[in-house]
Amino acid sequence: MSLNVIFVTGIKEQIMDAKVCYHCGDTCADTKITKDEKVFCCNGCKTVYEILSESDLTCYYDLQSSPGAVPKEIEGKYDFLSQDKIIEKLVEFDDGKTQIVTLYIPHIHCSSCIWILENLNKLNPAISQSQVNFGKKTVRATYNTETFSLKELVLLLSSVGYEPYISLDDYKTGKENVNRSLIYKLGVAGFAFGNVMFLSFPEYFEVDEYWLEKYKHLFRWLMFAYSLPVVFYAAQDYFISAYKAIKTRILNIDIPIALGAIVLFLRSTIEIIFNYGSGFFDSLTGLIFFLLLGKFFQQKTYSFLSFERDYKSYFPIAVTKIINNEEVPVQVYDIEKGDRLLIRNQELIPVDGILINGSAKIDYSFVTGESEPVKKASGDKLFAGGKQTSGVIEMEAIKSVEQSYLTQLWSNDVFNKNKEDGFTTLTNAISKRFTIIILSIAFIATAYWLYVDSSKAMNVFTAVLIIACPCAIALSAPFTFGNLLRIFGKKKFYLKNASVIEQLSHINTIIFDKTGTITSNKKSEAKYEGLPLTTEEETLLKNTLRGSNHPLSRSLYDILDEHNIITLDTYKEHLGQGIEASHASEKIKIGSAKFVGYQTETEVLNTAVHVSSNSIYKGKFTFYNSYRKGLSKLFNKLKKNYDLAILSGDNEGEMENLKKLLPSKTKLLFNQKPNDKLEYIKYHQTEGAKVLMVGDGLNDAGALAQSDVGVVISENINVFSPACDAILDASKFNHLYSYIKASKSALKIIKWSFLLSFFYNVIGLYFAVTGQLAPVIAAILMPLSSISIVIFTTIATNWIGRKLK
Template sequence: MLAYSANTHTACYHCGENCTANDITLQDKVFCCTGCKTVYEILHQHNLCEYYNLNDKPGISRRVIVRSDKFAFLDDEKIAQQLYLFKDNTQTHISFYIPQIHCSSCLWLLENLHRLEEGVQRVTVNFSKKEILVIFNHTLTSLRKIAEVLTATGYEPYISLQDLQHKKPAVNRQLVYKLGVAGFCFGNIMLLSFPDYFAGAGGLDATFNQLFRYMNLALALPVLLYSAQAFYKPAWSGLKHGFLNIDIPIVLAIFVTFIRSLSEVFNGEPGYFDSMTGIVFFMLIGRMLQDKTYRGLTFDRDYTAYFPIAVSVIKEEKEVPVTLPELRSGDTIRIHNNELVPADGIIVRGKALIDYSFVTGESAPVSKAIGEIIYAGGRQLDGNLEILVIKEVAQSYLTSLWNRDELKNRKEKQVSFVHLLSRYFTWIVLLIATLTACYWWMYEPARIWPAVTAILIIACPCALLLASSFTNGHILRILSRHKFYLRNAQAIENMAGVTHIVFDKTGTLTGKTGSSVIYYGNSLTPAEEVRIAALAAQSTHPLSRAIVQYCGDPLPQQTQDFQSFPGKGVCGWVDGYFIRLGNADFAGAHRKNEQTGSVVYVSINEKLYGLFTIRNSYRSGLRPLIQQLQTRYPLSVLSGDNNHTISQLQQLMGSDATLLFEQQPADKLAYIISLQKQGEKVMMIGDGLNDAGALKQSDIGISLTEDSNNFTPASDGILHAQQLPLLLSFIRLCKANKRIILISFVLSLLYNITGLYFAVQGILSPLVAAILMPASSISIILLTFACSEWQGKILYSKALAQLNDKSHIPG
């Protein structure tokens, strides 16, 4: 009996997980499972054990065995052809998403894949995107073999239907090229313009000066015709829609500067090519910083991102891989354990325990028997089953979540305040130019052209664009440091303007796996807990996993005659004891309990011992966050669960919070729309497919995830679950973003006023323009960087304080 209490743990040599037994060994190394041991043997056989020297315990747990025919569909050339990036007579290029990539050991091993598979020629790893590019000789190996080798070493590629239907867009490098051209031309024009800056101090002779001016004209043409194209399209789009955005006055300033400079060069004057190219160069830097996206994240996803490419169709008692688009009503498909159901169908063989939490938000799995309908999007948790397809993939319930007319016809989110500000700024500049023209028309008409063009040049709102671009870009980077990834700069403004916050419950407030387990009844000895854990470990039911977590990792004891009764419980012999885990009737309880939450009774040798109550637990640090939000925003909670936790949830969210239970996806969407009709700016925070419509409809939709590289519903932002307690700090930082831009704009106005003093008099010289333009741009960049970094440090200090709060709230 004492042997059970001395349950010491040894870290697995491969993955670092606790080993519940020390009998899985090889060369004095201990492994948690045969899968990890197999991976070590593969690496040792190919002299790749340097993998373990780069990082401590770098491997991925291999306790879950992948079936051998999982990638059989890749043998179908018609399917494989749609995945290839390139193929010729001997060479094929393919890209795989590998979510398990996490350290330098992973990079080293993947780049040495050619030592494991003969036909592999080169592997390039993109760590941030968790993708690898594999170049292989298809005469020596196959796509299926490569996928299986990757899986055998712990790096199973994730291949979804989205990969088949949506080719990845090529990387757009045009902005980089435009920036390079603008920078080259701007730098050389500045050098060639030095004689004109100091013409009064005895520079070059007139012939060389004129030569340099024509050279400046030649260098300015690529900037005008190529680099500045980044501003032409948005300006034209704004004009077509009758909206004066910030790009219109910038384009006007670029053309006016070029035309005036061109006329001056032909008249023997220096022109302002340096100012024109400088404007384009600095603004392209800001735009590149702002437009930098997180290529490893996908904010726009549909149901195809969650489905596999192919499914096993039963034909003549054999499993035949068939792509989902080719699946038809009447086909019989086999769903393997822990696989997603891809189409609505009727069970014809096997028993089903379906987890619909990703679709409906209901956390409890649903038992289904032969003859019952199961819907696409559920995950099978209890062995294999066969279903008769009654609706094709494109017509299933899951697909309908994305194809609602309300979402297709939804209004676009609000326009940036920068564009609204620039509209008034532009009209003021045009008014000043008109008054100046009228004044000089009465007194000295010859000065109209130089004065008006100088005003349009010096009053260009490039400083405002620089302020917004650099501030937005830096704020996005600061947020990403804290594992909060926003889609774009507009999402920052939308988040700052929020007036109502809506939470999903299951998976968002409670977490996917978090649970509070309490045992009532006769005291259990350590040996009895180990036996109960051994039996519970045979089941994939979430309640069984919670019991295993409560009792501790089981020793590898033989479980005999294990039986699972869906909707009732499990039973079996462990170490000579017959144990039942399940509902009251199954375990032989005569009186039902009065506990809240899910209840699992336990009996040993047909004697009732007690019961486990299992309740969802709210995320760590959630209580202080809700207390902070309660005083600032109206709060709502939408849950697909029933209302058995309403009292605890109301206590957490406050008496003024709105709590709605048994909410279907359409109900959540309708609630968001009703709030918006009342004038609210809604932030929706969810995690599941059932939240996809509400996330898309809301003014700012935040998808919560345990891993930012995992697939999440379509959203405006992706937030790591551990960072949820920092939500209010993130909102404050987004609000500070607007203040920083306005401060920078005030500074730019000081430069504009200085420049206008010379411009309205028609005496703006190239030297004054050359000083004011770079000075304003550089000072604005430094100001926005300093202010953003200061706000980021404030966020960081609050983050440390809040994350140190380990409060845990039982549900």
């Protein structure tokens, strides 16, 4: 018996002349489902078309070709929406007649989606209004509860392929408050700045002009009035932050800013009261306006992404409870120990429990990272977070939701800790010295003037504090990081906020998760071991696989070479075991070792599909993880500057493979539970490591929270990812190193712009110390330094950005 080893690498076959579905754009299989001369891939898509064409909404297809999604089977899934207690928590507004609800719909992706969802009232007149927020992928619908209900709305949306995603996260009372205070503050400061500039302009040049002399008091008091809301409203964050910093004995950048603003305001007020001069209201309002502008620029958010998700976003709101053989939907927080629960196919197990009956095949990839579904027999323990993947099961809860194994992870302290606390930014590190130097200069200069000409002493003291107000320094970081944040976003690397860039540049250890992070989700590599297959057998194999929807059949089908299409005489799929088919005299069995009659199966760690032909065992296809493109290259680049490690929740089946691929000093750890990963990172951090964790699933949530920077790799950024600092599109995985390099360069840019602003400060200080600081000089110097910093950082970051792929 000769063993034949063939390596088959997947090249997805292209059917050239195949028609695409008019509704969803998928390629249509053999079956021809047509309506109005349009082809559909399935009856679901055809139904959606029928619903839309009956209501004259076919315009949906004109705006964008094939915009739809296949409607999913939702039988019984939304029964819980008929419970008043749950409805009450989901709706925004309810007066007994009308309800308003905002639903998250992941499928929203094009203009057709907006159009159809905003025309829902054509489908059901009870919906009076519906409005889409494209960025957030939500639709806000107003409907009449006398003839319609939330459940019917959800079913209507699902029937046209826009199934909303309702998770435990939505189960909370009260409306979310949108924080718009920064826009208000920016508006106030900008408004005051413009008007004050307008009023102070005459006095810059014409000092002794007759009309000006007459009206300048009025002008000055108007400027004073305009500056009041700026000081007391727009700038309040700086005063609060400075106060907090002094209380905790830290010198941050807000202290010199607050000091400068207070001195500006007081001196200007005193000047106009005693008629010494026109004051510095122009500089004061300008300073606050530019600072807020920097804050606003830095605050780039990706509304379609969330960086704060915990298990609640994954968990359902309700499950089906069995009480006296009756199915009753129950809110998951109300599940008690001993409750009988019914879990349908593709539903998530919300609590730890024991399987009572049904064939359970649980996908624990959320929890452990283990990619293969696990079979469970009645009496086995089931853990919360697993997804049932075949048929209906019944289970008994043995814990409540909060006490379950998975959810307990979130009671760990790391989830309540703010990463930004305890991290000294470069700006604050600089401002510490800066504040001390400025105060010393101010006191020395005042002492000197007290000795030479005491009438000028107070003037000089305040002038130093005014001109040294570190506007330009405070703007360097927001504009550099803010701009890089946008550039990264265009390259599909989405950061939670600007401070992540700074943290990223300090990293010295990188830890990767395995499944889903360095491997891609598609299993596209399989190795055949066994007796060689004849052409007839291969043809039969391929054609048998064609009919199956099992994920392994699909991937094996994609891998195998193209063969003629034949019609099978018999075909039978045994759930959870395999497929049996015959054509002419040939018979084939594909599936588990036991199913095909291969008894001498030893314990193997990798997934395999066995094949037997005419009751003779032929061999098996073993699937291997397929690693992301450029993985070896990336690790080899990283190994020079960083400690590397892989923490996998999976078994050791891939160890040899990984050892071959990765640099030898990479640490490989397997069978890591979520908590183990967290502890591993914590341990290394106590040894001084700055850890970048790269993960993908809920099982990495603890590690992502504990690490200095947690990056989530995502195949599809619209799918949920756990709480993290950054989301990286999987296609850009091999560019990770260049992103880290870019963040290091950003830090250099900031240092250069500090130098530039010190240069302006020296010029300003010269005027201040010599007692000749006129309002016009301050009014020129402050915007000039700020604008040149903005220009410098923008050009420099764009230059870095151009080097990124």
